[in-house]
Amino acid sequence: MGSHAQLSSQFFGDLLDSIIVDVASECHRIARLGLDRNLEEEEEELRLSAQARVRVADPSNSGEANSKYVVDIFGQTHPPVANEIFDCMNCGRSIMAGRFAPHLEKCMGKGRKARLKVTRSSTAVQNRYSQGSPVSTYSPYSNSTSTSRLSNGTSSGAGEEYSNGTFQEP
Amino acid sequence: MTTGNPSYTNPKPCKHLADYKLNHGLSGYKSLQKHLKTAPHGKTSVGKPSTKTPRCISCDGFQGRLYFCLICSSVSCLDHNLLHTQSEVGHDVAVDIERAELYCCVCCDQVYDPDFDKAVMSKHIMGITGDKNGDESIGKRLVKRRRLGSGVVEELVDSKISKQLISMRDRRAKSCYPLGLRGLNNLGNTCFMNSVLQALLHAPPFRNYFLSGGHNHETCRKRSVDQLCLSCDIDVVFSAAFSGDRAPYSPAQFLYSWWQHSANLASYEQKDAHEFFISVLDGIHEKEVKSRNQNRDNGDCQCIAHGVFSGLLRSDVTCMTCGFTSTTFDPCVDISLDLDTSNFPPKNTANKSIKPDANSSMSTLLGCLDLFTRQEKLGSDSKLYCQNCQERQDSAKQMSIKRLPLVLCLHIKRFEHSPVTKMSRKIDRYLQFPLSLDMTPYLSSSVVRNRFGNRIFAFESGESDISAEFEIFAAVTHAGTLESGHYVNFLRLRNQWYKCDDAWINEVDEGMVRASQCYMMFYVQKSLYQKANEDWSHLPISPRRNMFGQ
Secondary structure (H helix, E strand, O other): HHHHHHHHHHEEEEEEHHHHHHHHHHHHHHHHOOOOHHHHHHHHHHHHHHHHHHHHHHHOOOHHHHHHHHOOOOOOOOOOOOOEEEEEOOOOOEEEEEHHHHHHHHHHHOOOOHHHOOOOOOOHHHHHHOOHHHHHOOOOOOOOOOOOOOOOOOOOOOOOOOOOOOOOOO | OOOOOOOOOOOOOOOHHHHHHHHHHHHHHHHOOOEEEEOOOOOEEEEEOOOOOOOOOOOOOOOEEEEEEOOOOEEEOOOOHHHHHOOOOOOOEEEEOOOOEEOOOOOEEEEEOOHHHHHHHHHHHHHHHOOOOOOOEEOOOOOOOOOOHHHHHHHHHHHHHHHHHHOOOOOOOOOOOOOOOOOOOOOOOOOOHHHHHHHHHHHHHHHHHHOOOOHHHHHHHHHOOOOOOOOHHHHHHHHHHHOOOOEEOOOOOHHHHHHHOOOOOOOOOOOOOOHHHHHHHHHHHHHHHHHHOOOOHHHHOOHHHHHHHHEEEEEEEEEEEOOOOOEEEEOOOOOEEEOOOOOOOOEEEEEEOOOOOHHHHEEEEEHHHHOOOOOEEEEEHHHHEOOOEEEEEOOOOOOEEEEOEEEEEEEEEEEEOOOOOOEEEEOOOOEEEEEHHHHHHHHHHHHHHHHHOOOOOOOOOOOOOOOOOOEEEEEEEEEOOOEEEEEEEEEEEEOEEEEEOOOOOEEOOOHHHHHOOOOEEEEEEEEHHHHHHHHHHHHOOHHHHHOOOO
């Protein structure tokens, strides 16, 4: 080995030694002062989760996942679309439960037309709740992306538009 | 010396350290103070201004660890520090120059002394101009610490519950199942609402409040002209859920009320469970504020939403040049976490990776919390003004939890929106989460202490007595894509897990919950969880409830 390679190898070794002792010193202090987290419990949780994932991924265990549309624990069955009927509190018409939300949206004038008039900005939502909002309070300095939300309606556009395309225009 | 969480074990000194203290007291520490060098990021080392490079007195070496004798200030390397103690009797205790740690040359081990740590910390504090009291500076938005604390809410609801407890045999069929377990009809893409409602229905302090008549319709109507009251509507849902009737309930009235409330918000159409959750708490709070003409002081707010869910976050911004730290406190009703990707394997307090094998690439909740409380260096394009340096400097920010709520809602940011491509996507990555969660490492006292190398020192004075141990009781999961997906809630009642998929309630085993993809997790303080599990067996349906229920 040339002397340069030897030298750099030595420096590297010294740096590595220094780092190792740093970590050892830190851990030593943590252990002596009783500050270490309960690693056993944490590892047990990790193990249980890993086991569970394996079991769930096994196709022969799919029984529970498919039981949704059969019977619940009270012995009841339900249709895919809720068929309870009640009166709309806005217009008084009789509506089926499973179609209540889309009806109410139109009924309250919150259909597509109404939506376009209102300015939409996610920051407005957050700022309104500025005292308690998770985004505005601790991201004045951070570069993280803004609100994180998941829609469960169908959306016709990308980005922050959450248009619900499931019901028809009147 | 330290109060509240966490407690130190004050380690017993070795014989040599004890002797040293006896003979020299604190004089060695005090004279060492002048030589201590404090770095802005919290670490301490020993610097000797006189010589350029410290060298071992025995071998003149300068490589490896060097130790500075507390008595005579001579420097020895690791190989020769024992020699020093042999030639000079009593010179047993030295200081590691790199890390400012005490080292006993005879025991060949690192040793600890609270007085030494105090001397180190004093140097840190002295080094920052303007701080004489030893308290870190607090920003202008400091919220007054709640004098009553959450204990009041707890007491209030517990005494009412116990008065109402009657052992009553439920003659209805299906009575062996926990009360309050009832499906919610999907009213048309409203699973986002149903999943959160289920969590609220079973959040112990929240539930106790409503079931014990905490929100009175009569007084509510009298107090305000405005008929709209989300709490009244929630109360109706509670009555329905706990009425004993097991046929799925349609929360139509609630949806109507919520839409009227959120019509004031720009995005009334939010179909996101987390946004819904925030909006409901906001609605409850607003009504409370209006009816009592209070200031919007969320830190001290006594409304049930804040009483149960509100915690306090601490944000420290440190100047990387001088170490001056600016601290602000902000209340929060939940914590939104970024997923820790495989770039950051979960670390324990010593910054060591746990299990560097198959699990190291898995995201874990603890990993996300570590990420949340990690000191984050802000880029050079976002320099912040430092009061001490009087100019903009590179800074680092660190979050921690000053006060934990009774019910902790953890939200995982699974939605990614790129402002560049204008594309949004859902992050489907699996997240491991524990059923029992200890939040101690994320408290301000732990985080700040860790920043300074875990010195034995009273970093946080007067932290509340709320325990940091939590148990999960509800998990909201999301399956599917951004555009079309489905929310399901898993509830943990009396140590049995139930899957609440809109109208369908089924028993499931713990494994299924662990393997699911969580979006929001609801943890409650362990003591409240245990209490809820005991009392429930004979919690009854009070006849009065049926007046409001269906």
